[in-house]
Amino acid sequence: MNIWNITIHNIKSKPLYSFLSIFTLSLSIMLLLGIQQLKFSFKNQIENNLGNIDLVIGAKGSPLQLVLASILHLDNPTGNISYEEAKKIGTHPMVTSAVPISYGDNYKNYRIVGTTKEYMSIYNAELNTGRAVKASLEVVLGATVAQKLNLKIGDTLVSAHGLIDNSIDVHSDKLTIVGVLKPTQKVIDRLIITNLESVWDVHEHKHHNHHETHEQHEDHKEITSLLVTFKSPRALLTFPNKVNKSTNMQAALPKYELTKLYEYTSVGFKTISWIAYIILVISCLTIFINFYKMVKERAFHLAILRTYGATNFQLIKTLIYEALFIVFIAFLTGVLLVKIGMYFVLNTMQTNVQPNILKELPFQNILEIAMLILSMVIVSVTVAIYPLLSMNISTILSHEK
Incomplete structure (x- = not known):
C-alpha cells in the first residue's frame, strides 16, 4: 500500500476542505510571522542603535x-x-x-x-x-x-x-x-x-x-x-x-521616547497576534471537522483496507501524512505571503525608510511558531481519528448494504 498515493488522493478528493484548511492556516502563519518580524525589527532598532547615547x-x-x-x-x-x-x-x-x-x-x-x-x-x-x-x-x-x-x-x-x-x-x-x-x-x-x-x-x-x-x-x-x-x-x-x-x-531622552513608542505599538502587535491565534484555532477546528467527517464517511473503505492487511497504524499514517502535507504547504504559503506583504508595504510607503531596517526573523522564532502550529494540528487530527482506533470491522462491513 502506497501511503503517499493514498494521501494525495484524499487531498484531491475534497478540494474545498483542503483549500479552506490551507488558506486559514497560511493566513494565521502569515500574521504570526509578520508580527514577530516587525516586533523583532523594532526591538533591534531600539537596542542596537542607541549605543551609549543618553x-x-x-x-x-x-x-x-x-x-x-x-x-x-x-x-x-x-x-x-x-x-x-x-x-x-x-x-x-x-x-x-x-x-x-x-x-x-x-x-x-x-x-x-x-x-x-x-x-x-x-x-x-x-x-x-x-x-x-x-x-x-x-x-x-x-x-x-x-x-x-x-x-x-x-x-x-x-x-x-x-x-x-x-x-x-x-x-x-x-x-x-x-x-x-x-x-x-x-x-x-x-x-x-x-x-x-x-x-x-x-x-x-x-x-x-x-x-x-x-x-x-x-x-x-x-x-x-x-x-x-x-x-x-x-x-x-x-x-x-x-x-x-x-x-x-x-x-x-531617546530611551524614554522609544520605549514609550514601543509600548504604544505593542498594543497593536498584541491585537493582531490574538487575531492570528483565533484564526489558527479556527483552522485547527476546520482540520478536525474535515478529518472526523472523513473517518465517519469512509469507515467502510477503511474497513476494507483493514481486511486486506492494512494495520491501524498504517491507516493513521495516511491521515497524519495528509495533515503534515497541509501544514507544509500552508507554512510555505504563509512565509511567501509575509515576504510579498513586507515588500509591498515598504515599496508603497511614501517615505525614505529603507527596506533593510527589517531584520530577518531568527530561525529559532520561526521554529517555535512552526512547532506550535504543528502541535495544534496533530492534536486536532489525533482527536478526529479516534473513531478509527475503536473501529469494529465486522460491524461496519455487516451494516454496508
Missing part, C-alpha cells in the same frame, strides 16, 4: 521626531541649531561626549550625515577598506550602502537635497568615496558618513561673501542635532530640563 539635543518640536530622525534616521529633523551653542554643551562637566550631526541630503534615498570622527565609535564601526574622511567632500559608506549601490573606493556621487531621492534639486559638488565600513547590523550600515565641513560647503559655499573671514563664517554654522553621553546617570535628572528651559533648543 540625550539628543536639537531644534524645538516633537521629542519623538527628534529621536527618530537623529538616531534611527526614520523621520525628518525638527530643524537646525547653532553649532556654537551646541559646542558649549560639550564642555559641560557632566558631559562625556557630545557628537554633532548634520544632514539634509541623500544619495539614492541613503542619508548623507556630516559629523565628527567620534560618531563611528557610537556604533563600534570599523573601516573595511580605505581610510577615514580627512577633507571636505570625502565620504565613507556604510556596508549596506556600498553593497546595495555597488559602490567602491574612488567612485564619486552627487547628493540631492532632501531626504528622498530626486533629480530636481541636485548639488553640483561631487563627493568622493574614500572608505567603506564593516557591517555592524546597525543604522550606520545604511548611512553615508562625511565631515561637517562637507555638508556646510555643499549647502553654503556659493552663498558666502568672498570678504567674509573664516572666523565669521564659523560663527553662524548650524547642525541638525547633538548626541550626548553623560558621565553619570544622575545628569539625566536635571540636564534635559535645564536645556529645555534656558535655551532655544530641545533635549529628548
Whole structure:
C-alpha cells in the first residue's frame, strides 16, 4: 500500500476542505510571522542603535521626531541649531561626549550625515577598506550602502537635497568615496558618513561673501542635532530640563521616547497576534471537522483496507501524512505571503525608510511558531481519528448494504 498515493488522493478528493484548511492556516502563519518580524525589527532598532547615547539635543518640536530622525534616521529633523551653542554643551562637566550631526541630503534615498570622527565609535564601526574622511567632500559608506549601490573606493556621487531621492534639486559638488565600513547590523550600515565641513560647503559655499573671514563664517554654522553621553546617570535628572528651559533648543531622552513608542505599538502587535491565534484555532477546528467527517464517511473503505492487511497504524499514517502535507504547504504559503506583504508595504510607503531596517526573523522564532502550529494540528487530527482506533470491522462491513 502506497501511503503517499493514498494521501494525495484524499487531498484531491475534497478540494474545498483542503483549500479552506490551507488558506486559514497560511493566513494565521502569515500574521504570526509578520508580527514577530516587525516586533523583532523594532526591538533591534531600539537596542542596537542607541549605543551609549543618553540625550539628543536639537531644534524645538516633537521629542519623538527628534529621536527618530537623529538616531534611527526614520523621520525628518525638527530643524537646525547653532553649532556654537551646541559646542558649549560639550564642555559641560557632566558631559562625556557630545557628537554633532548634520544632514539634509541623500544619495539614492541613503542619508548623507556630516559629523565628527567620534560618531563611528557610537556604533563600534570599523573601516573595511580605505581610510577615514580627512577633507571636505570625502565620504565613507556604510556596508549596506556600498553593497546595495555597488559602490567602491574612488567612485564619486552627487547628493540631492532632501531626504528622498530626486533629480530636481541636485548639488553640483561631487563627493568622493574614500572608505567603506564593516557591517555592524546597525543604522550606520545604511548611512553615508562625511565631515561637517562637507555638508556646510555643499549647502553654503556659493552663498558666502568672498570678504567674509573664516572666523565669521564659523560663527553662524548650524547642525541638525547633538548626541550626548553623560558621565553619570544622575545628569539625566536635571540636564534635559535645564536645556529645555534656558535655551532655544530641545533635549529628548531617546530611551524614554522609544520605549514609550514601543509600548504604544505593542498594543497593536498584541491585537493582531490574538487575531492570528483565533484564526489558527479556527483552522485547527476546520482540520478536525474535515478529518472526523472523513473517518465517519469512509469507515467502510477503511474497513476494507483493514481486511486486506492494512494495520491501524498504517491507516493513521495516511491521515497524519495528509495533515503534515497541509501544514507544509500552508507554512510555505504563509512565509511567501509575509515576504510579498513586507515588500509591498515598504515599496508603497511614501517615505525614505529603507527596506533593510527589517531584520530577518531568527530561525529559532520561526521554529517555535512552526512547532506550535504543528502541535495544534496533530492534536486536532489525533482527536478526529479516534473513531478509527475503536473501529469494529465486522460491524461496519455487516451494516454496508
